[in-house]
Amino acid sequence: MTQPQHDAQTPNLPEDEAAEVSVEQQLAEQVELLSAELEQLRAQVLLERADLENQRKRLAREVDSARRFANERLLAALVPVFDALEAGLANASETDPLRSGVELTLRELTRATESNGLATLAPAPGDPFNPEHHQAMSIVEVPGVPPGAVAQVFQKGYLLNERLLRPAMVVVAKAD
Template sequence: MTTEPMKDAAEQAAAENAEPGTRQDEAVAALEQELEAARGENALLREDALRERADLENQRKRMARELENARRFANERLLGELLPVIDSLEAALQAGGEGEAGVREGIELTLRMLLKVASDHGLAEVHPVDAPFNPEHHQAMSATTDPDRPADQVVQVYQKGWVLNGRLLRPALVVVNKHD
């Protein structure tokens, strides 16, 4: 009998010692779960921060492009309104062939100055005689048939086109050669 009470005491002591160990294991497991949850949340926050940084960088680049385009094309309206003036000066030069030499020279000088200022601001003419037809820069007003010329070649220009820094401001009005 003496062995049984000792055995019960040993089992009771083992049970008492097992409870705190189990509680510690449960506490450690709970802390590990919290740690994993915190790591997952940290990873999500890090991803969000990186995404926000990339979005801000993209927005900065987009704003820089838009600012550059605004700077390059700020004078588009002004130069567009000057095109009829250039057309009128050129028409005056063609019509006044036999007029006074001083008037003609003055018109020529004025036109050259105007074209230089426009060119300095990125304006370039599109005068495509004998060039292939380009629907992005030319507007076909009529067609003709000339077997001596290639098909889809510009034969005549009714009105010059204009490009501002690579962007079409006004298409050239042209006659295009067509073959049947």
């Protein structure tokens, strides 16, 4: 039997040493593969952890929003009560014996609703018109009121925790 001829560059290694190098090479390749797989799993765990954290934060925001606006329907139902009490006060004379009771009721109702996040939108004449909080009922020429400003308030508006519940109904001044 003839022995295979080796290149001048390939050293003549005994068979045991060649097998040992081959095993070491296989182990090194396996280590590299396992290291790459480990890095991939670490990256996947980090992504899943980030996703879980985002879900937790989103759920916390949704719970907070639900808590802040859970009483929205009740407070919206009380808005006409404010209108009725204020209309009653506007039409009651100063000597009416029921006036002080209506004023007290309105104050207590206001205090209770404000502690639950309800705020009044009552622009004064001359305040700039804000389309996010006001609903223009008409546009009229009003001397002394700048164009684009509130000229008159028909009905107050309300915010619930900075979210518009009902816009203020206003008349807007136009240029002379």
